[in-house]
Amino acid sequence: MHKYYLNHLQELESEAIFVIREVVAQFDRPAILFSGGKDSIVVTHLAKKAFWPAKIPMPLIHIDTGHNFPETMDFRDNLVEALGVQLIVGSVEESLRKGRVKEETGLNASRNALQITTLLDTIEEHKIDAAIGGARRDEEKARAKERFFSHRDDFGQWDPKNQRPELWNIFNGRKHQGEHFRVFPISNWTEMDVWNYIMQQNIQIPSLYFAHEREVVYRDNTWLPASEFLTLREGEAVEKRIIRFRTLGDITITGGIESEANTLEKIVNEVSAVRSTERGNRGDDKRSETAMEDRKKLGYF
Amino acid sequence: MELLRFTTAGSVDDGKSTLIGRLLYDSKSIFEDQLAAVQLSSERKGLQHVDLSLLTDGLRAEREQGITIDVAYRYFATPKRKFIIADTPGHIQYTRNMVTGASTANLALILVDARKGIVEQTCRHSFIASLLQIPHLIVCVNKMDLVDYSEEVFNKLVEEYTEFASKLDVTDIRYIPISALNGDNVVNHSTNMPWYQGATLLNTLETIHIASDYNHIDGRFPVQTIIRPHSDEYHDYRGYAGRIAGGIFRPGDAVTVLPSGLQSKIKSIDTFEGPVEEAFPPMSVSITLENDIDISRGDMIVKQNNQPQVGQDIDMMMCWLNNKPMQPGAKYYLRHTSREARSVIKEVVYKMDINSLQRVSNDNTINMNDIARVRLRTTQPIMFDAYRKNRNTGSLVLVDEATNETVAAGMIVDSHVN
The missing domain is CATH 3.40.50.620 (HUPs)
Structure with a gap:
């Protein structure tokens, strides 16, 4: 080289x-x-x-x-x-x-x-x-x-x-x-x-990116976090799941994915295998x- | 893993989008939701096949008109390399986008339709690749499936192109017969063309030697900004921040600061991770010097024994990028490395007919997409090399003083060369 x-x-x-x-x-x-x-x-x-x-x-x-x-x-x-x-x-x-x-x-x-x-x-x-x-x-x-x-x-x-x-x-x-x-x-x-760089540089990121147990609601093919701002619709229920977030935004529109990735190594592996874009779980991009x-x-x- | 930046050029309908789509798809860089969205749009438009160009045509107007109007950047990686594609539209009126995409590319993919051979657009794209000094060129002879995978057709095209390319300034040209639609020789070797013994397109992209594309000889360090912490720990620290534009710098090197001509020695080359023993392009570092001398943004630190040209008269090839034609005698801001000066175009030496590669004299009207050799006078000296020698210190842009738009790209030529 x-x-x-x-x-x-x-x-x-x-x-x-x-x-x-x-x-x-x-x-x-x-x-x-x-x-x-x-x-x-x-x-x-x-x-x-x-x-x-x-x-x-x-x-x-x-x-x-x-x-x-x-x-x-x-x-x-x-x-x-x-x-x-x-x-x-x-x-x-x-x-x-x-x-x-x-x-x-x-x-x-x-x-x-x-x-x-x-x-x-x-x-x-x-x-x-x-x-x-x-x-x-x-x-x-x-x-x-x-x-x-x-x-x-x-x-x-x-x-x-x-x-x-x-x-x-x-x-x-x-x-x-x-x-x-x-x-x-x-x-x-x-x-x-971005993920490889975070891992290589050991950059601190919010815990939300790592797999954790959370109360969530399934809506539009994604797990939305339960919060005071989320109103349940008919047929929806709050469940406990192990999820993590691929992107972070406003809590009302940021959907999580079910994941076991609780370390940076596991996240990098998951990201390299995943077959959909990270913004696929963002309600704001789905409007048109x-x-x-x-x-x-x-x-x- | 190395980074390879390449640009793609081709005429309308010669399969450029299909080829990019295939590279992305076969390297698993298209995500399921992206593909599903494109499938849905294709169906809505009543198309028989999945239109992969919809992946790159991102703007509303582009999707409505089915044309690409701007450079789109695409990314994919294999275990060997990471790639950035500057996908530029092929229409004649978009020379400026091609020039933009070509300016940062290590390599250009030129697509030729095996049935049509070398057409005007091929010549134009090749000329631009040569003008922008893209070090490597791959000519993909596409749609081989439509000429029965004929070796004769391929060889004839190679011969034709080789003859044309002798007029260009490109040293590394390779030819690959492909079918982007069927995937022949794109990622996998084609069983339809056993006569072709060369590497596939992807393999070529993965292995082509690009490490020496940078200038490692002429030490050039344009100063971007000064770092002065004013903290207790670094009270007297004064670092000159910038990106190495050429050559290799080491602590102890005897340097000259231009345009002042003041001399010093490099004390240290610093990064956040700590000092380094060597700095080379395209590293971003900060340099400290042994002596306290007056240096500001726009100055250039160079090796004492190897200096660039310093002057106010610039000869260059210029591509005009703006709707508003060049105004004779008008002044433009000039941006070159980290330096800014005012400038005036003194003379149009000749215009280039990029279809025939003929020089046109006595025509001073410069419109969008025109390419011309011009002479420029600046209000302040700039420190430059020929573009051929160094793309960083040989390139500049002109900015309209009224609109602030970037109106021209310039590639400096040695004044004694025609």
Whole structure:
């Protein structure tokens, strides 16, 4: 083997660190969008490595739907303290109180779409000009067309047909007043890469990713966690199952899978054998064929 | 496991999507729910077969019109390598997407329809691969099943392409006869073509030597940002953060900082995991120097005995990427490595007719998808190498000062070479 070569995880890591440093160099008020999910945890880890021995020179932003897994909140607070970074919380509850958004009603009601308004309000309030996210191109077909540096107009909207060409490793972050960028340093990572990297780097992740016993309800081919926000429908019952979550989002829309994987090794094995995409258990993507593109155009993550 | 980035180019209907679909499917990279969704969409459209292009056509407009309008990135892995595919549309008007996809690729797959042979689009795609200096080219002669798996047809095409390619600047070209639809020579050796003794497509992708695609000779380190912790433990730490763009750096190396010309020695090369003894492309590191000298973003740390060109006059091949034509005499922001400067296009030396590979003189109108040789003048010196020598320090983009859009891609050529 050639002496001067990086393996694929090292190369992806180096690319991501390059992108994160580029953000800090090109923008005045960048921030990391932190959801508590594994992808944003990996991005935060990469930011830590990018600026070591200095601290991460930007705040974390968490958009709080008010429908959280308690585990995610504990994890977030511990991480923020360990890193010594600022945390900005954008609250959907507050957007509701201020009348900025209206709670969805009906059977599939969730606060997923409401996050868009809260996110854009938070970005505006704190004058954030670049928001770094953990989205990956392999996740979803609209995301496959996303740039590393993704331009948003002054309404926070994405125009997929009119994206700036991105060549080599040259990133164009020039913008007009009021516009901002979303930046995706792990664009080229797959779910498998993320898990392998978490294992290799021994990155701490919320316990929800590991198999655990939980009260759940079977709905739409997935196990939804029982919570105060979940109303049982006819014929549904709360059961105890050993499950784990492949992605983490709002507790009302994040479905789990039955699994025995309670260590990182077992998760990596399970992910490499699994035959459906990780977002297959996400209620928010099931609404239509272009649900993600439509939300992204409006300013979704 | 190594990472191989490749781009696919081909005309409409030459089976590109089918080939990608097959690579993804046979490497078990298509998930059941993705396949089920595509099957459902195909049925809804009244198609007889499962349209695998629906896997890559992600945007609403693309699905409605049945065309690919943007570069889509696809991922798959085998036990030997991980692959990133930049899938670019083949329509004539989308040269800019092909250039984008090609800019980061180690390898290009060019698809040729065995029945149609080498057509204008083949020439155009090959020229772009050569212009963007993709180190490896695989010509897949597809639809061999429709020409009775004929060795003669294949050999004739190879001969034709070889002759055409002599005009290009590509050193490593391989030819594989395949049927993407039936899977011949894609993953498994074809029993229909016993006369073909070469490797299958997947095997070639897995084994082609890419480790020397980077420049390991000319030490180039563009400074991205400065790391200053201001903490008690690292009070005086001053690290220059960046990604190695060429060569191999070691502690103790005598270096020059450009454009100032100040000299120093490398004290340490740091990463989060600790200091390293060697740094090479494409590693992201931070470098500390023995002397306290004034360095900022956009400067370049180079070896004292091997320096890039420093200047304000740039000769380059340029691909125009924007709807709005080039404005003669207009100024554009230039982005090159971590440096930004203003620039003006002084002269269009010639335009390239990419179908005939002929140079067209006396035509200064540059529209979207045009490729031209131009001369540029910058307001500040930039530190560069010929693109042929180093893709990192030889590439640049131009940004419109009014719209902030990226309007052109430039590949720097040695000024004394035509």
